[in-house]
Amino acid sequence: MTELEYIDLKECILAENEGDAQEVRDLLKEKKVFLWNIMSSPGSGKTTFIIDIIQRLGEQYRFGVIEADIESTVDAEKMQALGVPTVQLRTGGGCHLDAAMVMEALKKMPLDALDIIIVENVGNLVCPAEFDVGATLATMLLSIPEGDDKCIKYPLMFTVTKAVIVTKMDVAPYFDFNFEALEHNTRRLNDDLRIFPVCVKNGEGMEAVVNWLTDQFSSYL
Ligand SMILES: Nc1nc2c(ncn2[C@@H]2O[C@H](COP(=O)(O)OP(=O)(O)OP(=O)(O)O)[C@@H](O)[C@H]2O)c(=O)[nH]1
Numbered sequence: 001m002t003e004l005e006y007i008d009l010k011e012c013i014l015a016e017n018e019g020d021a022q023e024v025r026d027l028l029k030e031k032k033v034f035l036w037n038i039m040s041s042p043g044s045g046k047t048t049f050i051i052d053i054i055q056r057l058g059e060q061y062r063f064g065v066i067e068a069d070i071e072s073t074v075d076a077e078k079m080q081a082l083g084v085p086t087v088q089l090r091t092g093g094g095c096h097l098d099a100a101m102v103m104e105a106l107k108k109m110p111l112d113a114l115d116i117i118i119v120e121n122v123g124n125l126v127c128p129a130e131f132d133v134g135a136t137l138a139t140m141l142l143s144i145p146e147g148d149d150k151c152i153k154y155p156l157m158f159t160v161t162k163a164v165i166v167t168k169m170d171v172a173p174y175f176d177f178n179f180e181a182l183e184h185n186t187r188r189l190n191d192d193l194r195i196f197p198v199c200v201k202n203g204e205g206m207e208a209v210v211n212w213l214t215d216q217f218s219s220y221l
C-alpha cells in the first residue's frame with residue numbers, strides 16, 4: 001500500500017492568514033493607524049452603530065471604513081455619505097474576511113490621513129471569528145432579539161473579542177434576554193470580556209462604550 005498523504009487545508013489556510021495578519025499589523029503600526037474589526041450576525045446593528053460612533057468621535061479622530069459584504073454596496077454608500085474614506089470589499093459569497101483581503105483594501109486607503117479604520121465584517125457569527133484580520137481591536141455586537149444563548153452556541157466569537165456590545169436595548173421588554181446568563185456564560189470563555197448594553201436609537205449606554213473605546217484608541221495612537 002502506498003503512503004497516504006494528508007494535508008489539513010484548514011490548518012494551512014489559518015497559518016497563511018496568521019502571516020498576512022502580521023503584515024497588516026506591521027503596516028498599520030508604521031502608519032500609526034488603529035484597525036477595529038466589528039463582527040456580528042446579519043442585521044444586529046453594525047452599520048447603525050458605526051455611523052453613530054463616527055458622528056460622536058468624528059471631530060477627534062480621522063476615520064476610514066472597510067465594508068465587507070457578500071453582495072451590494074448599501075452599507076458603504078452610507079459611510080460615503082458621512083464623508084469618510086470607504087472601501088467596499090465584495091466577497092462574492094465568501095462568509096468572512098481574511099487578512100489578505102483587508103490588506104487589499106488598505107492599499108486603497110489614504111493611510112497617512114487616517115487614525116482609525118473600522119472594518120464592518122460580513123454578518124456571520126461563525127467564520128469571521130476564525131480569521132484574524134490584523135486588527136488592533138476586535139469587538140462584536142449581539143442584538144437583543146438574537147438571545148443571550150448565542151455565546152453557548154457560537155463560543156469562538158465570544159473568545160476572540162474584547163467586548164460584546166449588546167444592541168437594541170429599546171426592544172428588551174419584548175424579549176427574554178437574560179443578562180446574568182450572558183455574563184455567567186461568557187466569563188467561562190473569556191474572563192476579560194466587557195459587556196456594554198446599548199441602544200443606538202435613543203443613545204442609551206453609548207457614553208460608556210465611547211469612553212472605553214477612547215481608552216483603547218489612546219493606548220495605541
Ligand atoms: N430598535 C432598534 N433597532 C436598531 C438599533 N440599531 C439598529 N437597529 C435597526 O436594525 C436594523 C439592522 O441594522 P444594521 O445597522 O443595518 O445592521 P447590520 O448589522 O449592519 O446588518 P448587515 O450589514 O446586513 O449584517 C435596521 O433596521 C436598524 O435601524 C437599535 O438600537 N434599536
Ligand SMILES: [Mg+2]
Pocket residue numbers: 046047048075120
Ligand atoms: Mg451593515
